[in-house]
Amino acid sequence: MSEPIRMxxxxxxxxxxxxxxxxxVLITGAxxxxxxxxxxxxxxxxERGEELPFDxxxxxxxxxxxxxxxxxxxxxxxxxxSSYRMDPYSxxxxxxxxxxxxxxxxxxxxxxxxxxxxxxxxxxxxxGAGALIARRIKKSEIIAYEDxxxxxxxxxxxxxxxxxxxNDIWGNDLYGEGVRRYERT
Amino acid sequence: xxxxxxxxITEKVKTLCMEANFDLGxxxxxxxxxxxxxxxxxxxxEILGQLEENASIARQERLxxxxxxxxxxxxxxxGQDVHLVGGDLKRAINEGVRGxxxxxxxxxxxxxxxxxxxxxxxxxxxxHVEVVPGDKVKLIVAPKGGGSENMxxxxxxxxxxxxxxxxxxxxxxxxxxxxxxxxxxxVGVGIGGTFEETALLAKKALLRPIGSKNPDPELNSLERExxxxxxxxxxxxxxxGGRTTSLAVHINMMPCHIASLPLAVNxxxxxxxxxxVVI
Numbered sequence: 347m348s349e350p351i352r353m354x355x356x357x358x359x360x361x362x363x364x365x366x367x368x369x370x371v372l373i374t375g376a377x378x379x380x381x382x383x384x385x386x387x388x389x390x391x392x393e394r395g396e397e398l399p400f401d402x403x404x405x406x407x408x409x410x411x412x413x414x415x416x417x418x419x420x421x422x423x424x425x426x427x428s429s430y431r432m433d434p435y436s437x438x439x440x441x442x443x444x445x446x447x448x449x450x451x452x453x454x455x456x457x458x459x460x461x462x463x464x465x466x467x468x469x470x471x472x473x474g475a476g477a478l479i480a481r482r483i484k485k486s487e488i489i490a491y492e493d494x495x496x497x498x499x500x501x502x503x504x505x506x507x508x509x510x511x512x513n514d515i516w517g518n519d520l521y522g523e524g525v526r527r528y529e530r531t
Numbered sequence: 532x533x534x535x536x537x538x539x540i541t542e543k544v545k546t547l548c549m550e551a552n553f554d555l556g557x558x559x560x561x562x563x564x565x566x567x568x569x570x571x572x573x574x575x576x577e578i579l580g581q582l583e584e585n586a587s588i589a590r591q592e593r594l595x596x597x598x599x600x601x602x603x604x605x606x607x608x609x610g611q612d613v614h615l616v617g618g619d620l621k622r623a624i625n626e627g628v629r630g631x632x633x634x635x636x637x638x639x640x641x642x643x644x645x646x647x648x649x650x651x652x653x654x655x656x657x658x659h660v661e662v663v664p665g666d667k668v669k670l671i672v673a674p675k676g677g678g679s680e681n682m683x684x685x686x687x688x689x690x691x692x693x694x695x696x697x698x699x700x701x702x703x704x705x706x707x708x709x710x711x712x713x714x715x716x717x718v719g720v721g722i723g724g725t726f727e728e729t730a731l732l733a734k735k736a737l738l739r740p741i742g743s744k745n746p747d748p749e750l751n752s753l754e755r756e757x758x759x760x761x762x763x764x765x766x767x768x769x770x771x772g773g774r775t776t777s778l779a780v781h782i783n784m785m786p787c788h789i790a791s792l793p794l795a796v797n798x799x800x801x802x803x804x805x806x807x808v809v810i
Contacts, residue, residue, distance in 0.1 A: 412598050413600060422595065474801055475584075475597075477589035480594055521709070524771045
């Protein structure tokens with residue numbers, strides 16, 4: 347396996363153009379967290395023509411609901427949750443400049459098409475590797491929707507956050523291709 | 532008659548909730564090592580390596596192996612010569628779960644089915660009590676994550692489909708689940724009994740150590756047949772392609788009604804957490 351590609355947020359068009367499915371990436375910078383409930387609120391804001399609680403241009407949203415942090419620690423266990431629940435919301439966010447998403451599991455064709463159209467990528471973090479990921483989180487602060495508890499929007503500062511590119515800007519899908527490559531009939 | 536204070540049960544359940552979530556079993560770690568050596572997919576090897584490192588960090592730092600620290604499933608094997616004193620058994624177990632999830636900084640993942648409002652303390656636990664001979668109390672705590680539980684199914688097959696139909700159903704279930712239950716998985720299979728008993732058989736099958744043989748030679752060969760078929764699907768770790776879709780298939784079977792063939796498939800993610808103690 348080739349060396350991992352380092353990426354810093356916010357991402358530019360050039361950043362997402364140089365990766366393809368199957369690439370390992372190490373991300374440094376800010377990630378914004380959000381699950382179902384937070385996504386619904388963001389879309390409501392867009393539909394009302396209001397400002398989002400953070401500048402989404404070039405940013406990455408990480409689908410996660412962490413365990414509570416122990417005192418003095420930036421984060422608890424923080425692995426990805428299934429991404430398909432965010433599918434109805436993601437295209438609208440990409441239209442607003444979202445460049446990356448991190449979660450686990452397949453995305454819908456609508457989301458894959460939107461990634462192509464708006465030049466964004468989807469990456470998988472390893473589901474169930476929450477303790478390993480926690481170590482790569484250096485800082486965490488709630489920036490919106492504190493009432494949602496584990497589902498609040500947090501701004502995480504990460505260093506070498508490990509992920510694998512699953513959908514690139516050319517419409518490829520590692521879930522489909524990876525399985526086809528190793529399937530024996 | 533031996534008296535056991537339920538306060539001891541609370542303490543033990545509390546500890547088991549934390550230990551299960553921090554300390555992945557040696558059988559799972561050995562299985563990671565074995566399949567990593569055999570994997571052809573570089574992505575799969577990378578993922579398996581991360582899972583090994585993750586388990587070691589979780590143990591050292593007393594962090595949840597996974598952020599989904601599960602719904603607490605508690606099995607109680609209660610010796611018939613034990614007299615429980617000091618309070619209500621179910622309340623004592625729930626008290627232990629509450630304490631363990633609080634003290635261990637574990638995520639509270641239970642909510643009202645309609646409003647989705649969180650219960651706040653990860654209770655109520657799912658409790659299965661079985662009365663057995665003897666004067667001991669055995670407690671098993673098996674926190675179960677939502678992703679893999681969502682991919683599990685109970686079905687009532689037509690008896691005519693036989694063993695072949697059972698194999699096909701289980702393999703198809705794993706195939707349709709793809710990457711969602713966080714492979715590499717352990718597949719628990721219940722055959723026979725009734726609608727509810729077959730589900731319990733499947734869940735209990737998960738508790739058998741990975742790598743152990745099924746004492747029934749026929750079921751042992753059926754487990755191997757299903758495992759081989761499942762690992763030909765190509766799903767691989769996290770569904771990103773590879774040879775390792777499941778680490779093991781475990782089957783429990785009992786007789787069923789002449790009109791029925793109940794079958795349950797309980798899928799378990801690689802964060803296969805269960806700890807036990809005998810009082």
